[in-house]
Amino acid sequence: MTTHTNSWPAGTPCWVDLMASDLERTQTFYRDVLGWTYSESQPEYGGYCNALVDGDVVAGLSPTMEGMEDAPHVWSVYLATDDIAAHAAKAGHAGATQLLETMEVGPFGSMGMWADPTGAAFGMWQANEHTGFTRVEEPGAVAWCDVMTADPAAAREFYAAVFGYEYQDIGDDSMPYALFTVPGGDRPAGGIGGPAPDAGDAQPGWSVAFQVEDVDAAAERVRRSGGSISSEPSDFEYGRMTVAAGPDGEVFVLMTPAETM
Incomplete structure (x- = not known):
């Protein structure tokens, strides 16, 4: 826990x-x-x-x-x-x-x-009394947050100026992405990236990924519960993920981190 x-x-x-x-x-x-x-x-x-x-x-x-x-x-x-x-x-x-x-x-x-x-x-x-998440990186809790925008360089400059973010590039020219660490942090706290080449006119925004034990089973629960899946479960370097939407069309990610994370 x-x-x-x-x-x-x-x-x-x-x-x-x-x-x-x-x-x-x-x-x-x-x-x-x-x-x-x-x-x-x-x-x-x-x-x-x-x-x-x-x-x-x-x-x-x-x-x-x-x-x-x-x-x-x-x-x-x-x-x-x-x-x-x-x-x-x-x-x-x-x-x-x-x-x-x-x-x-x-x-x-x-x-x-x-x-x-x-x-x-x-x-x-x-x-003050509410400090934010009190559980993270466990099934049902937030696993990751990032911001995706057509101008990730400008976003990186902004958050560095406001919060002192430092960056580690892990993307490439076709899909830039950087992990950010906050001052005093000992590991990445989130990411900033550009949209995938097939994203079309995606709007800039912060997004959230919730951790689950089994992405494929969770995707089926989304469908059964009246939500939708816009990106089928797939593996990536850091685990397995799917992109889902809830009852009001709100988009979120479900992910199971790789065991090595």
Whole structure:
């Protein structure tokens, strides 16, 4: 079991959440696919609830907020910060556009949303009582987060300026990709890359991969539960993966890491 109860180092993907058009339907879907249970929805926070794996928080779900009915349904990725005002200022100076003003979320922490200069949206989370994921890299929990954009060089420059990312290139000219490490980190915390050659007009964005014990079995659970598979299970250097979509069309990855990871 991989648990983490302290605040995450600044710049590390530390949380993901999703607005659902039908919260009960979405909860049922991810319960069937990933085995999640849930904390009680909190009316004072718009019906938000935490998804749990063996009692540890791994993600958030909420009903669609009033006035945001036309907003796209996507998994939002939040990067940790120990000073949201300072990192917000750096993001603005580096060319980000603020999408949601910073706000305190009760005793849990503070958040805001931005779009980086390439158009990829991301959140920042300054932890208080809620430190983000408390379980990672286990079945049902987040295994990996990355940002894919048509201008990965600009994205790399931006996140280095804001969070001090350092990079290790593992891609090639046809599909650039780099692992990033945050200051003080001892291993890669995520990735930045360009779209696959056959991706068409893919929109820039952060994405999340959830770990499962068996990708092929999980893909079948997605189909049975009303989701879809856009990329069939396949092996890659670091394991086996498939690209799926949930009840509102939200895209996510399911992966089983290679045993050597």
